[in-house]
Amino acid sequence: MKYYLIAGEPSGDLHGANLIRGLQKADPGAEFRFWGGDCMAAAGGAENLRKHYRETSFFGIVQVLKNLGTIRRQMRECQADVTEFAPDVLILVDYPGFNMKMARWAKEHGIRTFYYIAPKVWAWREWRVKAIRRYVDRLFIIFPFERTYFPKHGITPVFEGNPLVDAIEARRTTLPTPEEFRRRNSLDQRPIVALLAGSRRNEIRDNLPLMAALSRKFPERQFVVAGVAWLDRALYEQYTAGSGIRYVCDQTYETLAAAEAAVVTSGTATLETALLGIPEVVVYRTVWWQVWLRPYVLKVPWVSLVNLNLGREAVAEIIQSDFSVDRAERELRAILHGGSKRGKMLADFGELKTIIGGPGASERFAARMVAELHAQKIK
Template identity: 85%
Template sequence: MKYYLIAGEPSGDLHGANLIEGLRKADPEAQFRFWGGDRMARAGGERNLAKHYRETSFFGIVQVLRNLGTIRRQMLECRQDVAAFAPDVLILIDYPGFNMKMARWAHEQGIRTFYYIAPKVWAWREYRVKSIRRYVDRLFIIFPFERQYFSSKGITPIFEGNPLVDAIDRRLPELPTPEEFRRRNGLDSRPIVALLAGSRAGEIRDNLPLMARLAERFPERQFVVAGVSWLDRALYERYMAGSSIRYVCDQTYETLAAAEAAVVTSGTATLETALLGIPEVVVYRTLWFQVKLRPYVLKVPWVSLVNLNLGREAVRELIQSDLDITAAERELRAILEGGSERQRMLDDFDQLRRIIGGPGASERFARRMVGELRHDSAPNDR
C-alpha cells in the first residue's frame, strides 16, 4: 500500500521515522512519500522526502502573519503532491495548524485520513474536535488520559502506548556515562542540574533568566543548559551572561542521563525527563495577564504531561510572570539527593511508565493502521 505522511517539526520527524519502520514490518510492500525531516528520510528513503520541516516551521503569530503567502503556497504544493502520489492513506502527525487543513482537503478528495498524535484540543482550541470528528477517519492517540476525553466527544480513539518510549529506549544504549559526558563537555565533578529552557526563542527569553538566577543559589552544583542547534548559541549566551551556567548543544538526553535533577519548561520535555527517571521542577514564565487568565483559558488543570497522565500534581508546576525564584529554589532542593520529595517523585515516575505502556508502541500503531486499511479494502466489506 501507499502511505503519505506529514510531519512539521523535529518531534514529528522522530515519531514519523519510527512509524515508517513499523509500517515496513507490517506491510513489506509499503511505498512512502512524506513531508518531514532527516530521520524520516533515513527511514523512508531520501528520494521520498517531498519537503523538509525546516522550510515549513513557522512558530508564533508574528511569524505566521509574515509568512502567510509562503504557507498558502506550501499548502497548495502539498495538496498537489499528495494527489499525484495517490496514497491509500494520508497519515497526519501532530502539527495541527497545517494538518487540520490537510485533513479537510483529503476528506473532500475521498482520501482515507489517519491522524497520529492528536492535536492537544483537551488543553486549548477545543473547537478542532468538530473537525477531527468530521474529517479524520481514524484518530491514534499517545496519552492514556486522551481515551476518555475523545470518547466523551463522540470519537473512538486508538491507543497503543507512547512512541516516546521507543525513542528513549533506542537512545539509552548509546548514551555516555555521566563521567564521559563531563569529560566531553569540559564539566567538573559537581552534581549536574539539567536546564531545559524550551526549543523556541521566546521560551529561552522567558525562562533562561529565571534559571540563571536559580543557579546562583546552588554553587555546589553545576547547571547545564541543553541547547538546540536551530537556535543561535548567542541567544542562550545573552541570558546566561554573568552566570555559571554551562551550555551544550543537541545533547538533551545525554544531559538528562548525567543529571541529578532538572528544571524543565513545560512541553514534551517534561515527559521525556520523567521517563528517563530524572526528578524535575516545571517552570514556565508568561505575561501576568496570561497567568491570571489561565484558569479560564486552559481546559486542563496542569500543563505538564507527567501530571496530566497521572491525574495529579506529581511534579511541581510553577507558572509565573516574574523572576521570583523563591518557590523554584524550595522545590528544587526537595528533589535533589536527600530531598524530602525525591523518592516519592521517582516512585511516581515508575507508575507513569506503567500507565504510558512499554516499548514497541510504534510497531503496534503501524500494525493497527495496516489492519484498518486491509479491513476497509476487503471485498466482503464493500
C-alpha cells in the first residue's frame, strides 16, 4: 500500500521515521512519500522526502503572520503532491497548525486520513476536537490519560504505548558513560546538572536567563545546556555569559544520562528526562498576564507530561513571569543526591514507565494501521 506522511518538527520526524520502519515490517510492499526530515529520509528513502521541516517550521503568532504567503503556497504544494501520489492513507504526525487543515482537505477529497500523535486539545484549543471528529478517520494517541479524554468527545482512539520509549531505548545502549561524556566535552569532575531550555528562540530567551541565575547558586556543580543545531550557539551564549554554564550541541540524551539532575522547560523533554530516570525541576517563564490567565485558559492542572500522565504533581512546576530563583533553588536542592525528594521522584518515574508502556509502540501502531487499511479494503 501507499503511505503519505506529514511531519513538521524534529520530534515528528523522529516518530515518523520509527513509524515508517514499523509500516515496512507490517507491509513489506509499502511505498512512501513524506514531508519530514533527515530521520524519515533515512527510514523511507531520501528520494521520497518532498519537503524538509526546516522549510516549514514557523513558530509563534508573529512568525506565522509574517510567513502566511509561504505557508499557503506550501499547503498548495503539499495538496498537489498528495493528489499526484494517490496514497491509500494520509498519516498526519502531530504538527496541528498545518495538519488539521490537511485533514479537512483530505476529507473533502475522499482521502483516508490517520492522525498519529493527537493535537494537545486537552490543554488548549479544545475546539479542535470537533475538527478531529469530523475530518480524521482514525486517531492514534500516545498518552494514557488520552484514553479517557477523547471518548468523552465522541472519538474512539487507538493507544499502543508511547513511541518516545522506542526512541530512548534505541539510543540507551549507545550513550557514553558519564566519564566519557566529560572527556568528549572537556568538562571537569563536578556533578552535572543538565539544562534543557527548549528548542525555539523564544524559549531560550525566556528560560535560559533564569537557569543561568540558578547555576550561580551551585558553584560546586557544573551546569551544561543542551543546545540544538538549528539555533546558533551565540543565542545561548548571550544568556549564559559569565555564568560558567557549558554548552554542548545535539547531545540531549548524552547530557541527561551523565547528569545528577536536570532543569527542564515544559514539553516533551520533561517526559524524556523522566524516562531516562533523571530527577528534574520544570521551569517556564512567560509574561505576567499569561501566568494570571493560566487557570482560565489551560484545560489541565499541570504543564509537564510527567504530572499529566501520573495524575499528580510528581515534579515541581515553576511557572513564573519574573527571574526569581528562590523556589527553583529549593526544588533543585531537594532532588540532588541526599535531597529530601529524590527517592520519591525516582519511584514515581518507575511508576510512569509502567503506565507509558514498554518498547515496540511504533511497530504496534504500524500493525494497527495496516490492519485497519486491510479491513477497509475488504468491506
